[in-house]
Amino acid sequence: MRIKDLIESIYSDQRLLRGYFLKAEGHIDYFFNLINELRDTCDNPIEKGKLLRQFTEIFNIFTFSVKAELLLLRILYLGGCFNSRFLNRFMDCIYSDSLCAEDRLFLWQDATMMYLEHGEYLYKEFFLQKRELTSEIAQSFKLTNHGRRASEAEAARDSKRIVVTQIMYPDYPPMKVTTPVLRELANKGYELYLIELSAFEYDSGNSLFEPFYRPRVSASEFKNDLGCVPVCEFKTDLGDISARDIRTGFKTDFGNGVGTGIHVYYPNGNTMKERMQDILNRINEINPALIIDISDEYSFISYYYIQDYPVIYWPMKRPSSGAYFDKIVMPRAFYAASSMEIAHPFTAEQCIDVAPAFEKVSPAGCYSRSDFDLSREDFVMITVGNRINVELSNKFIDSICDLLNNTPHLVWFIVGCDAVAYVSDKYRALLGGQLRYIKYEEKLPDLFSICDLYLNPHRIGGGTSIAWACQQGLALATPKGNISGYVFAGDTYAAPSEDDLAPYIIELMSDKNLLNKNKQYMKAKADSFDVASAAGDFKMEIDKLIDEYYSQRQVQSL
Numbered sequence: 001m002r003i004k005d006l007i008e009s010i011y012s013d014q015r016l017l018r019g020y021f022l023k024a025e026g027h028i029d030y031f032f033n034l035i036n037e038l039r040d041t042c043d044n045p046i047e048k049g050k051l052l053r054q055f056t057e058i059f060n061i062f063t064f065s066v067k068a069e070l071l072l073l074r075i076l077y078l079g080g081c082f083n084s085r086f087l088n089r090f091m092d093c094i095y096s097d098s099l100c101a102e103d104r105l106f107l108w109q110d111a112t113m114m115y116l117e118h119g120e121y122l123y124k125e126f127f128l129q130k131r132e133l134t135s136e137i138a139q140s141f142k143l144t145n146h147g148r149r150a151s152e153a154e155a156a157r158d159s160k161r162i163v164v165t166q167i168m169y170p171d172y173p174p175m176k177v178t179t180p181v182l183r184e185l186a187n188k189g190y191e192l193y194l195i196e197l198s199a200f201e202y203d204s205g206n207s208l209f210e211p212f213y214r215p216r217v218s219a220s221e222f223k224n225d226l227g228c229v230p231v232c233e234f235k236t237d238l239g240d241i242s243a244r245d246i247r248t249g250f251k252t253d254f255g256n257g258v259g260t261g262i263h264v265y266y267p268n269g270n271t272m273k274e275r276m277q278d279i280l281n282r283i284n285e286i287n288p289a290l291i292i293d294i295s296d297e298y299s300f301i302s303y304y305y306i307q308d309y310p311v312i313y314w315p316m317k318r319p320s321s322g323a324y325f326d327k328i329v330m331p332r333a334f335y336a337a338s339s340m341e342i343a344h345p346f347t348a349e350q351c352i353d354v355a356p357a358f359e360k361v362s363p364a365g366c367y368s369r370s371d372f373d374l375s376r377e378d379f380v381m382i383t384v385g386n387r388i389n390v391e392l393s394n395k396f397i398d399s400i401c402d403l404l405n406n407t408p409h410l411v412w413f414i415v416g417c418d419a420v421a422y423v424s425d426k427y428r429a430l431l432g433g434q435l436r437y438i439k440y441e442e443k444l445p446d447l448f449s450i451c452d453l454y455l456n457p458h459r460i461g462g463g464t465s466i467a468w469a470c471q472q473g474l475a476l477a478t479p480k481g482n483i484s485g486y487v488f489a490g491d492t493y494a495a496p497s498e499d500d501l502a503p504y505i506i507e508l509m510s511d512k513n514l515l516n517k518n519k520q521y522m523k524a525k526a527d528s529f530d531v532a533s534a535a536g537d538f539k540m541e542i543d544k545l546i547d548e549y550y551s552q553r554q555v556q557s558l
Helices: 003-012 015-023 028-042 045-061 066-078 084-094 101-117 126-141 150-157 175-187 272-286 332-338 394-405 421-426 444-448 463-471 483-493 498-510 512-528 531-557
Strands: 161-166 191-196 216-218 240-242 262-265 290-294 311-313 327-329 379-384 410-415 435-438 453-455 475-477
Touching (some): 003 028, 003 045, 015 028, 015 066, 028 066, 045 066, 045 084, 066 084, 066 101, 101 126, 101 272, 150 531, 161 175, 161 272, 175 531, 191 272, 311 531, 394 421, 394 498, 410 444, 453 463, 453 498, 463 475, 463 483, 475 498, 498 512
Parallel strands (some): 379 410, 410 435, 453 475
């Protein structure tokens, strides 16, 4: 199947789109060849522009069924032929009454993944629309809300019980940030109840297409980042278990054992509705003083618990949200800057400033430069991320690879993916020499210890790996406006834009004084983002919100 076949089909009878619903059983790989051709074509900016204009015209001329339009948009997204207008169309389709509640939920999560992987697809009203959809989807599931009585609220006020809702599947990067802070909060006297949101849970029978992420983990190697280990038998499927099988059967204590004041709960239920209802029931049984939401934009039930409990939302990626909360962990400076690009469904007064938190890590000394055939003269850059294959723009790759071609002894490690298609196609001669792929590296601090510079593109996320690199004394090259990198570099050492990174790298290589100042600045910054400070800041904000919320509630009840 070719691009021209799809376009001809649309102009005639849309048979290719209809064929998917008849034959594909929700598997988007039905269009595998077409998606690959789109990707290859869209590697050329001129050809991509032509295709975008052509499909924009198609959407303006033809009327599609909701499901057919969603399918076409999904194909275009996977093929890289996408923009903010198409994401807007995707969101508009989710409003349709012709979709069942489960389909709308999965599509809502897919739209979240689209913007998390491609921030350039955001449009100004996205989060306003997302919050509206959140409430619609929540109401369509018709979950039962407890409705907290005044006596229950009064009992909860001084209880030190806090519910934390978050995604907790193995190796989920944000847990490396949240876990140490939560341990510190427990040490400060709070009783924490961590509830897994099961946001990626997949119910069979989805009539459109499988959700983007359906992570699978080895049953034999499973270990939760929180330190919990399975104590039950798992159902296996060819040696693997899916996220939906990770529910109950975990030890409820985490950290150093019994008495840590942290309990972990995985919801029961065979459907998304049953699991979400189980979460609400569990929250009401606990009757917490406050809820910390770390849902990463994938849970819709904040619509329900905001009605009875004070909520602090702690975003792990882009600092905005379509969730419901009283306060959001976000510096007001970021709020003001991002308001230029997007419309927030909340106010600056709801923002609270909590210092970033990263555990200190030390290399074990298991790597040396000789292990990678590197010489003392080599200047080694490293970029780490589990979405690198979609976060590196072709323009950025061209600038860095041109720099590699013209700079002897400059080496670039790309960690976190098998390959970047554009790199492999256009810069194959660099692979294995000046440019190395490293699919996964468990001992990142050791790898950092043999590098000189952390190269950070304009993207969402990456804060933990940047912190660990700076702790090991690496310099940082990152553009302004990048949330994670800019937190470290600030105006002092951030490049004006991504286009200026290559010249900045040359400047760092040629000016040892500047290089050393950069390294010292970044190490001091990373060391200042300690867990104890973040937990202390967080505790003050928690206590303040609890006091404000229950005092106001008491006034209203008089």
